[in-house]
Amino acid sequence: MQSYNFSAGPAVMPSEVLAQIQADLAQSQKGHMSILEISHRSLTFDKIVDQAKDRLRELMNLPQDYEVLFVQGGGSLQFEMVPLNFANQKHQIAVLDSGNFAHKAAQAAQAEGVSAKIVASSRDEKYRYLPQLPADFSAPAYDYLHITTNNTIEGTCYHQSNLPQTTGPLVADMSSNILAEPYDVRNFDLIFAGAQKNLGPAGVTVVIVKKSWLAQQNVTKVGPMMRYQSYLDKNSMYNTPPVFNIYALNLVLGWVQDQGGVPAMYAANQKKAQLLYDYLDQSDFYHPLVTGADRSLTNVVFSTGNDQLDQTIAQQAQEYGLYNLAGHRSVGGFRASLYNAQPLAAVTALIDYLDKAQKEHQNER
Numbered sequence: 001m002q003s004y005n006f007s008a009g010p011a012v013m014p015s016e017v018l019a020q021i022q023a024d025l026a027q028s029q030k031g032h033m034s035i036l037e038i039s040h041r042s043l044t045f046d047k048i049v050d051q052a053k054d055r056l057r058e059l060m061n062l063p064q065d066y067e068v069l070f071v072q073g074g075g076s077l078q079f080e081m082v083p084l085n086f087a088n089q090k091h092q093i094a095v096l097d098s099g100n101f102a103h104k105a106a107q108a109a110q111a112e113g114v115s116a117k118i119v120a121s122s123r124d125e126k127y128r129y130l131p132q133l134p135a136d137f138s139a140p141a142y143d144y145l146h147i148t149t150n151n152t153i154e155g156t157c158y159h160q161s162n163l164p165q166t167t168g169p170l171v172a173d174m175s176s177n178i179l180a181e182p183y184d185v186r187n188f189d190l191i192f193a194g195a196q197k198n199l200g201p202a203g204v205t206v207v208i209v210k211k212s213w214l215a216q217q218n219v220t221k222v223g224p225m226m227r228y229q230s231y232l233d234k235n236s237m238y239n240t241p242p243v244f245n246i247y248a249l250n251l252v253l254g255w256v257q258d259q260g261g262v263p264a265m266y267a268a269n270q271k272k273a274q275l276l277y278d279y280l281d282q283s284d285f286y287h288p289l290v291t292g293a294d295r296s297l298t299n300v301v302f303s304t305g306n307d308q309l310d311q312t313i314a315q316q317a318q319e320y321g322l323y324n325l326a327g328h329r330s331v332g333g334f335r336a337s338l339y340n341a342q343p344l345a346a347v348t349a350l351i352d353y354l355d356k357a358q359k360e361h362q363n364e365r
């Protein structure tokens, strides 16, 4: 039976990439020179880092003034690293509180001694919709505005067409939809994304930073590992980087290029999401938790309205080869993650199953 993994992260990877990793490891077994065993100072690895950077540059259309850095510590470390490096003039940042991860970012900035002002929030409505910048938002009062483009847990998304408009610096957590839909990088001053949603295995975080903004910062009190400049100066090898993860990331980026880049990913992701949302919209049994333009393409959240029943249906899905459909514990219901590597066939299989489950459980709701 074909099985599909709907995990929100770490998440499904392209099967071609998994096969390549296996082949590479098998081939290098005898000489003990596999990617798991070589120096990060080797020419082999140097080439991998440069190729991964070039591929990201091309895929995201990066202007000259932007640089790609590879950092560890996940999206969560960025919640602290960004304010440490960029909140050093006004010591105050603005946060659009659109979900759990935005909220955590605000708390982490506070813990670093920065005032994180929540300028709009949908927390009281369980983050079912996207908060918008208030009309009187004053960008000059803050070092930057922090947003989460895609809210992984709640299934909402600021797409390029509904990005908050600010005249000041904009920082975006793109952990769960980088390369899944097009963004104009020139709208942002810093973008970060943990790899484990859309870019490969957990362990490396991509940071895209505008160099002219970085150059303005006074970071003499920030230690070298927390300072972006260290990564910039040393081609992301100030210390030992996560060698295997960058290698795997590079393979995923090559795969995205082979598929036709971000436009092709976007078209496929729209098709997958549309199919599932259309099904949920017409259903009298399941209902999507997010409506309209705020909907995420990569994380679709829905429910029958009965939490116990949702859990049963998500559990039974495993018998049909459909895994990890339970929603985040803070939301409940179902969450189907449809990242780049998720095939359309996963969505049709899911819809078939949801239909079956409805017939079986029609009267239990």
Ligand SMILES: *Cc1c(COP(=O)(O)O)cnc(C)c1O
Pocket (backbone or CB within 6 Å): 009, 073, 074, 075, 076, 077, 101, 148, 150, 151, 152, 173, 174, 175, 176, 194, 197
């Ligand atoms: C998963 C996720 C994070 C947290 O990433 P870690 O790598 O676990 O620190 C942050 N932001 C968003 C939007 C995410 O999806």
